[in-house]
Amino acid sequence: MSAQAPSARTRVRTKPDRARYERDIQYAILDEALLCHIAFAVDGQPYAIPTTYGRIGDQLYVHGASASRLLRTLAGGVPVCVTVTLLDGLVLARSARMHSMNYRSVVILGTATAVIDRAERLTALRAVIEHAVPGRWREIRPPTDRELNETAIVRVPLDEASAKVRHGPALDLQADLTQPCWAGVVPLALTAQPLIPDARLADGIRVPDEIAHYTRP
Amino acid sequence: MSAQAPSARTRVRTKPDRARYERDIQYAILDEALLCHIAFAVDGQPYAIPTTYGRIGDQLYVHGASASRLLRTLAGGVPVCVTVTLLDGLVLARSARMHSMNYRSVVILGTATAVIDRAERLTALRAVIEHAVPGRWREIRPPTDRELNETAIVRVPLDEASAKVRHGPALDLQADLTQPCWAGVVPLALTAQPLIPDARLADGIRVPDEIAHYTRP
Numbered sequence: 001m002s003a004q005a006p007s008a009r010t011r012v013r014t015k016p017d018r019a020r021y022e023r024d025i026q027y028a029i030l031d032e033a034l035l036c037h038i039a040f041a042v043d044g045q046p047y048a049i050p051t052t053y054g055r056i057g058d059q060l061y062v063h064g065a066s067a068s069r070l071l072r073t074l075a076g077g078v079p080v081c082v083t084v085t086l087l088d089g090l091v092l093a094r095s096a097r098m099h100s101m102n103y104r105s106v107v108i109l110g111t112a113t114a115v116i117d118r119a120e121r122l123t124a125l126r127a128v129i130e131h132a133v134p135g136r137w138r139e140i141r142p143p144t145d146r147e148l149n150e151t152a153i154v155r156v157p158l159d160e161a162s163a164k165v166r167h168g169p170a171l172d173l174q175a176d177l178t179q180p181c182w183a184g185v186v187p188l189a190l191t192a193q194p195l196i197p198d199a200r201l202a203d204g205i206r207v208p209d210e211i212a213h214y215t216r217p
Numbered sequence: 218m219s220a221q222a223p224s225a226r227t228r229v230r231t232k233p234d235r236a237r238y239e240r241d242i243q244y245a246i247l248d249e250a251l252l253c254h255i256a257f258a259v260d261g262q263p264y265a266i267p268t269t270y271g272r273i274g275d276q277l278y279v280h281g282a283s284a285s286r287l288l289r290t291l292a293g294g295v296p297v298c299v300t301v302t303l304l305d306g307l308v309l310a311r312s313a314r315m316h317s318m319n320y321r322s323v324v325i326l327g328t329a330t331a332v333i334d335r336a337e338r339l340t341a342l343r344a345v346i347e348h349a350v351p352g353r354w355r356e357i358r359p360p361t362d363r364e365l366n367e368t369a370i371v372r373v374p375l376d377e378a379s380a381k382v383r384h385g386p387a388l389d390l391q392a393d394l395t396q397p398c399w400a401g402v403v404p405l406a407l408t409a410q411p412l413i414p415d416a417r418l419a420d421g422i423r424v425p426d427e428i429a430h431y432t433r434p
Binding site for chain 1: 282411428
């Protein structure tokens with residue numbers, strides 16, 4: 001996919017060498033992460049709320065309880081910022097100044113719009129669940145009309161976005177190499193721990209491979 | 218520590234059974250996580266930016282390049298929201314509706330204030346580095362005055378905060394227990410992977426235990 005020209009608002013100004021405007025890089029980050037933080041303002045006070053999401057093409061979908069402040073505010077068509085961050089490691093340098101983190105993040109600016117159409121609502125919910133566990137949708141009971149009505153869904157276009165990536169070693173000054181301390185990177189990854197099967201699991205139900213060996217793409 | 222009465226803005230209204238107003242619960246989440254997302258608005262457009270932080274008592278400290286939009290905006294004394302989220306697991310239910318995440322999050326509302334005093338600036342930087350790797354500060358070269366001047370630091374009080382915690386199994390309806398799919402929790406944890414020592418590491422430098430066996434508190 002081609003690079004997306006940054007807007008005046010998404011151009012990375014601090015450490016511009018970390019900026020990534022290619023959509024495929026941005027979408028790979030969005031597809032790997034599980035959580036976003038969605039920011040909006042109410043009476044001048046910003047809020048940043050963590051939530052799950054799904055992506056379909058150039059649209060991001062966020063869902064939640066229809067009655068929640070988050071979804072009621074978002075459905076009103078307000079400006080939002082959706083930020084997704086993957087923490088890849090601690091960069092331990094020999095000086096305080098050069099300590100850093102390896103990370104990949106995407107910042108999306110846009111306006112959230114309520115999704116009304118029933119077919120799009122179902123497709124969006126499916127995308128949210130498949131985002132976390134590919135293949136899960138065909139296994140589970142789909143939402144009833146009542147459940148669907150209790151769920152608010154908003155769409156945020158991915159037209160105005162930028163990614164920022166820091167990777168690699170500590171960038172110590174030559175003069176600091178004599179500092180007698182360990183330096184290097186502590187890589188970090190979100191990893192699945194041993195499964196906790198539901199207490200009410202029926203006999204003979206097996207764990208699908210994609211859950212037994214859960215990893216992110 | 219005692220519970221903090223929620224303000225009208227931090228009272229959790231959606232799923233209030235998940236709310237935690239005790240400071241010790243909130244601070245344990247802040248002390249375990251490595252990243253926050255800090256939200257602020259510029260000309261009505263919210264931004265949520267990932268960054269590291271440190272905590273000293275009832276204050277949170279965030280640092281960054283003095284020239285960055287983030288720090289210049291924050292130092293102006295604007296309303297912010299600092300959100301910290303730990304993702305603990307995927308909750309895989311038998312119905313789409315009951316899919317969820319186990320998580321612990323803290324939402325802090327307040328006004329960021331630039332830290333000017335040199336002693337407080339040094340203490341704050343130390344807190345940020347010790348937050349990621351306890352014991353690291355005494356090993357490394359402290360910042361020079363010039364480095365300190367290139368770094369902006371802001372303080373956000375922890376007076377107006379709420380935590381939200383979801384844990385435990387899927388809450389399937391009795392009628393869904395016959396759905397022939399696996400259900401349960403996929404626990405998730407941010408874990409350290411094999412260290413990447415710096416290419417310029419001098420002979421005889423050993424890895425401290427707290428880095429060799431890196432875990433979060």
